[in-house]
Amino acid sequence: MEKAKISAYQLFTLILLFEFGSALVLPLASEAKQDAWLAILIAMAGGFCLFFIHYALYRYYPDLPPTEYMQILLGSVLGKILAFFFVLYFVYVAAGILRAFGEMLVTVAYPATPIFIINALFILVIVYMVDKGIEVISRTSEVLFVAMFLLLLSGFILMMISGIIHIENLKPVLEEGLSPIIKTAFTETLYFPFGQIIVFAIIFPYVKEREKVKRAGLWAMGMSGLILALFAAGNISALGVDLTSHAQFPLLATIQSIEVAGFLERLDIYFILFVIITGFVKISIFFYVALLSVSHLFHVKHPSRLAYPMGIVVLLVSMAMASNYTEYTQEWTTVFSPYVDASFQVIIPIFLLIIAFFRNRKKAG
Structure with a gap:
């Protein structure tokens, strides 16, 4: 895993799918009511600022x-103390997202199956892939990106032709x-999902085309922000503000309301595939980032050996x-x-x- 290299395009697909993550299926910026889409775009601008800090x-x-x-x-x-706290942070967030997705699948598709x-x-499938390294994760993301793009495009077209979109629900702006x-x-949308771009600070050194890191990152964040804003507006247009803010999974409620030509309905499979x-x-x-951080911090020569024990912890x-x-x-x-x-x-x-700026200015001087 240490000697791996990925392309700028693979970085783009990783960031885009990562930013969608749970943000696509969970309520996002619901406190802003019918202006949720605008709050997402403003948070995206803040996300750009955070990206420039890591870059x-x-x-x-x-x-x-970063651990080094x-x-x-x-x-x-x-x-080392700060790096260790970052490891704990990455592990806890990974566990939190795993819990969220587990709850979603139990609620929507497998009500009789224990969440454990x-x-x-x-986590077993994830550990197996992470064990193979960032190159395998990146190649997988390329394939999944195409599948996700087709799902999003067809889902949006179905929303439009089914007649469930009512633009007046977005008023008054x-x-x-x-x-x-x-x-x-x-206070909410900046941290989730845009602030989570921090994990890519550990992945940037593995990109072959260093001059393309900034462009790939900004394009991915920009596209993800626009699509998340579009789907937030679509949910509100279809369901109204009250139903969107009270729905556990607004996108699922929107998908369930799609009906085309009297037979194309109950498209819950879309939601399950998104999840x-x-x-x-x-x-x-x-x-992967938690695993890599632990291996850097404790000088583990073969990080893959930690994959299964850390999987159990998560x-x-x-x-x-x-x-x-x-x-x-x-x-x-x-x-x-x-x-x-x-x-x-943000703060750290x-x-x-600031410290890096002054230390490197002294060197230059």
């Missing part, structure tokens, strides 16, 4: 992962002004983090996102970039 650090240390340059910037002891079984099967939209964008493809990619990347954490889905979502939105995500995605990277 600037990558330019300073193009051959080092943290030790250069903060000293060996403090750098669903999560165990999910800016009913309560810009402030609640900006608040939603920068499996995006969940698979997102958990794989978080898991599985157990996913089961222990909450007793039910409601408790899980409350903990994530009230505690984890505003405090933990804000620290790891900015702090590291």
Whole structure:
């Protein structure tokens, strides 16, 4: 895994599918009501800023992962402590996403199956792929990207021709002004999904065409933001604000309301495929980054040996983090996102970039 190389296009597909992740199927920016699509676009602009922070650090240390340059910037002891906290963060987020996707599949498709079984099967496939390294993950993402593109395109066409889209549900625009939209964008939607781009700081050094990293990243984030905004607007247009904000999975409710020519209906399979493809990619990347960070931190020569033990840890954490889905979502939105995500995605990277700027300016001088 250490000597792997991926192309800029593979980076693009990884980021795009990663950003879709659970953001496509869970309620996004629901506090902004009918202006949710606008909050997503504003959060995307903030996501660009965070991407530039990670890209600037990558330019300073193009051959080092964050776990290594943290030790250069903060000293060996403090750098290792911070790197260890990042490992815990990546493991917890991987477990949280695994729990979310497990809950979705149990709710929608497998109500009689214990969530532990669903999560165990999910993580087993992910561990097997991660064990093969970033090149295999990247090649898989290329194939899944084509499948996802066809699913999104056909799903959107079906929404349009079924007549469920009612643009008037998006009015009035800016009913309560810009402030609640900006608040939603920068207290919720920035961290999920756009701030999670932090994981790619560890993957950037594996890209062959270094000059294309910035372009691939910005294009992927821009496209994902636009598509997420489009589907958020589509959900509100189809369901109305009240139903969208109260639906556990708004996209599922929208898909279930599609009916074409009196026979094409109950297209829940679309939702299940969205869940499996995006969940698979997102958990794989978080898991891979956690695995790689541990191997860098503790100087493990063969990181793949840690894959199965770490898979068990992620599985157990996913089961222990909450007793039910409601408790899980409350903990994530009230505690984890505003405090933990804000620290790891925004505050610490900015702090590291400031130190890197002054240290490298001294060298240049």
